Amino acid sequence: EDQVTxxxxxxxxxxxxxxxxxxxxxxxxxxxxxxxxxxxxxGPEFLFTLYSAGEEKEKERLKATLTKKESFLHITxxxxxxxxxxxxxxxxxxxxxxVFGKGTRLSVIx
Amino acid sequence: xxxxxxxxxxxxxxxGQDVALRCDPISxxxxxxxxxxxxxxxxxxxxxxxxxxxxxxxxxxxxRFFAERPEGSVSTLKIQRTQQExxxxxxxxxxSGTRDTGELFFGEGSRLTVL
Numbered sequence: 001e002d003q004v005t006x007x008x009x010x011x012x013x014x015x016x017x018x019x020x021x022x023x024x025x026x027x028x029x030x031x032x033x034x035x036x037x038x039x040x041x042x043g044p045e046f047l048f049t050l051y052s053a054g055e056e057k058e059k060e061r062l063k064a065t066l067t068k069k070e071s072f073l074h075i076t077x078x079x080x081x082x083x084x085x086x087x088x089x090x091x092x093x094x095x096x097x098x099v100f101g102k103g104t105r106l107s108v109i110x
Numbered sequence: 111x112x113x114x115x116x117x118x119x120x121x122x123x124x125x126g127q128d129v130a131l132r133c134d135p136i137s138x139x140x141x142x143x144x145x146x147x148x149x150x151x152x153x154x155x156x157x158x159x160x161x162x163x164x165x166x167x168x169x170x171x172x173x174r175f176f177a178e179r180p181e182g183s184v185s186t187l188k189i190q191r192t193q194q195e196x197x198x199x200x201x202x203x204x205x206s207g208t209r210d211t212g213e214l215f216f217g218e219g220s221r222l223t224v225l
Binding site for chain 2: 004006034036041042043044045046049087089096097098099100101102103
């Protein structure tokens with residue numbers, strides 16, 4: 001069974017304190033790995049897609065990386081507005097649905 | 111429209127009532143998905159439409175759940191004889207193509223509370 005595990009479940013950072021979120025996966029035939037941001041009471045908002053090991057994507061203070069077993073979302077010098085739940089999802093293939101992890105709740109304190 | 115629109119945003123139902131949740135996807139988007147998100151969990155797949163065809167309903171938890179997209183645009187998720195375990199946020203997402211490019215655009219969800 002395809003599985004996506006995110007850690008930690010929750011993370012509290014001081015403003016400016018860089019850190020990383022982890023997404024590990026056990027799937028057969030990864031077609032893509034996706035990161036989404038979800039604010040309370042909102043739907044998930046797309047951040048990145050990674051397709052192959054070694055690939056990196058950046059957006060403002062966020063950088064996503066991918067290996068054959070896991071992905072990291074690095075947050076550099078976070079600000080309070082970066083507080084949200086970050087969801088990782090994998091696409092196995094065909095017209096199959098994205099399989100999501102449970103997310104990491106990030107709180108950035110000023 | 112500019113984004114995926116869902117209604118109602120909040121619904122409170124008594125156990126045993128039927129509910130209908132509506133999704134209006136981004137205009138022209140071929141693919142439409144329904145997900146269920148319990149508190150503190152990630153979204154879980156319910157069903158998938160390509161135009162008006164329901165190609166995958168493997169995630170629907172029971173035969174009380176029914177979804178349709180009769181004209182290939184607006185979709186309705188219906189839950190019959192609601193139970194407390196149906197309480198969750200129901201998310202709708204759409205995608206422009208049929209290929210598995212992966213990027214989904216989500217609505218804000220419909221929060222269902224069953225008393």
